[in-house]
Amino acid sequence: MKIERVQGTVSLRRTIESGTEEQRQAVKRIIDDVRNNGDGALKKYTEMFDGISLDTFAVTQEEIEEAYWLVDENMVHIIREAAQNIREYHERQRMTSWFMTRDDGTILGQKVTPLDAVGLYVPGGTAAYPSSVLMNVIPAQVAGVKRIVIVSPPNERGTLPAAVLVAACELGVQEIYKVGGAQAIAALAYGTETIEPVDKIFGPGNIYVALAKREVFGQVDIDMIAGPSEIVVLADETAKPNEIAADLLSQAEHDERAVSILVTPSLQLALKVEEEVEKQLATLPRKEIAQKAMNEYGVIYVTDTMKQAIDVVNELAPEHLEVMTAEPFEILSDIRHAGAIFLGPYSSEPVGDYFAGTNHVLPTNGTARFSSGLTVEAFMKKSSIIFYSQQAWQQHAAKIAAFARLEGLEAHARAVEERLKRGDK
Template identity: 65%
Template sequence: MRIQSVSELKSLERSVEQNTEQQRIDVIEILRTVKNEGDSALFAYTNQFDGVTLDALEVTKEEVDEALSSLDQEMVNIIREAAANIREYHEKQKKESWFFTREDGTLLGQKLTPLDSVGVYVPGGTAAYPSSVLMGVIPAVVAGVEEIVLVSPPGKDGKLPSAVLAAAHVAGVKRMFKIGGAQAIGALAYGTETVPKTDKIVGPGNIYVALAKREVFGVCDIDMIAGPSEIAVLADETANVKYIAADLLSQAEHDSRSAAFLVTTSNELAEQVSKEVEKQLASLPRKVIASQAIKDFGAIYVVGSLDEGAEVINKIAPEHLEIMTKDPMGLLGKIKHAGAIFLGEYSSEPVGDYFAGSNHVLPTSGTARFSSPLNVDDYMKKSSVIRYSEQAIKENGHKISAFARLEGLEAHARAIDVRLEEK
């Protein structure tokens, strides 16, 4: 890894915006076709893009039962335990409606209502991501969403991976479909003969999925536009070199555009981590991908103090931040921008990916400056509640109508005046 000056620090320019206009044109055409042709378009695109001819789009109960019986029971138990941890964490996020009454009898409040339906996209095709199932579905269940629909691209056998089906069963999903890519996003946004239209779409995917989510926003809601994964480690001289190198590579192996940063107060640690990364890369199965990520989007920055290090981290606004210092908790208050913060040498990033309970759907590409991890609030909407009293309209009506006339809205003013006249 390159050891660089902080002056060379650049923003994470790896967002969806950098992709070609042709990809966007292709996505718009796919969405248009799905909207107009429904299921027939989904069958055709699945054949074209996934190389699979399906007899049916929806996963059957028999397929779920087969998946559960084919998996090692210990692995099923691990999935169940992870799900329990995720549910416990997200239960803490749940909020309640609230109301208050003023002395004049006016009642004001906020009513919280879960969304009617949510579509959860799970990447697939060449790999299985049961963790993405749990992270997308469980907060929706906690929020009280009535209909949760899961979509994921099928493998060459025309089925979803057993681990994905098992995780969906554990999480409580009732309807699953074997479709992926932009066509799956279109199906969830517009609905087809088989796939129900949903109010919101969540979950990560490739560039076509990300662009499709952007295009359908407004027809339905989306969680975020996810870019390549990233990790930053803030460390002092007490940190474990092998741990840091392993954690940096845990994100670099995701994608050739993943980013991995070390920010440290120790020149010696910087040199050691640089060498250790190369050493660990040699035996990594996904060496080609990780090496490219480290080359293009990996860097080590040496700073004069941990306070300066925190400032650098806030400029990066990483998806994942690990703090490996003598007193990591003491630095927490200085961190303003990070999707997930891991404190101490045993809090490796994969702990959050799979088992701790926090959500691993996180803001990327510096968007942690203004956005948050996927959470229960994302599956709920808020309505304002107003019950104005007779006393309040008498006392404040003339102020309200004056304000309306200030804006040139006479009908607004008269709607108040007519009530004052009657009194």
């Protein structure tokens, strides 16, 4: 981890991965193949990339039952408690339809409707996170989405990680398919004999998944293209170096490209955290990943003042921000850009990843400047409602027609004036 005195501006904006030309072409071919050949293409790519031959893709009841044998009972209870917390928080985000009226009898409104069907991609490999199943499925359920489909690549045993199946089953998800990569995204977007298409696709994945999501956008909606995890800790001399180091490493272990940054006006704290990071790294099971991330993207920015430190945080606009200062709530009002803000010494980032109830799908790559984490709203859409009364039409028709003619749109003007033929008084 390097220590730098802040000079000029700092940024987390990195080039968003767009893959190689070869990868982009491969993804296009896979998507076309799935559109044309449906399940046959899914079977072919599952054999090719996941090394397993499947006759059917749907997860069976027997697989779910086996999963419950494999997951510790205490863990099932923890998953249930986390799910309750996440549901309680997301219930607060529920949106309702509303109406307004004017004296001339106009009624305007906004009708909120849940999406009919959504697909959640759960990445395979060692990074299969049951917590991400909770974070995506629960807001969809709170929104009222009827059909929730999970897709994920099969492992060498031809099934999915037990904890993912248990998390899905705990939430009552009934449609789970063992298919991954670009072929899974194509199946969700265009449908196959087995998989009905959905309206919106959520969830992270490798470069093939990310490119496929971009490719099918328009046919369906997508959530976002998530980048590697980021944590920024804003701390003063009251913070404990060992706790800061542990929190920085919690995100570094996600990915070699994860970003872990400490911003502080205290050089003394900076030096102690640097030492602690080295010490704690040595005993981490995912040491190699975390070490690479810390070497490449780990920084401690030392500022002259706390005000300057807060400015740096706002420039960074991180996915996760921890405020570990004497009075964290006082600093909160000055924080403008961060996906999630963790306040005080006990709110370490994993509290939000798993349990507190807030969502862990958050904007990365500096996009917290203009976007938010996953909410119930992402699973809903809004229709405007317009009722114009006779009185409102009489009062405003001429103005509307004039506006239409300003734009050279005569048919628009005549549509409003056509009502004159009614001869209403």
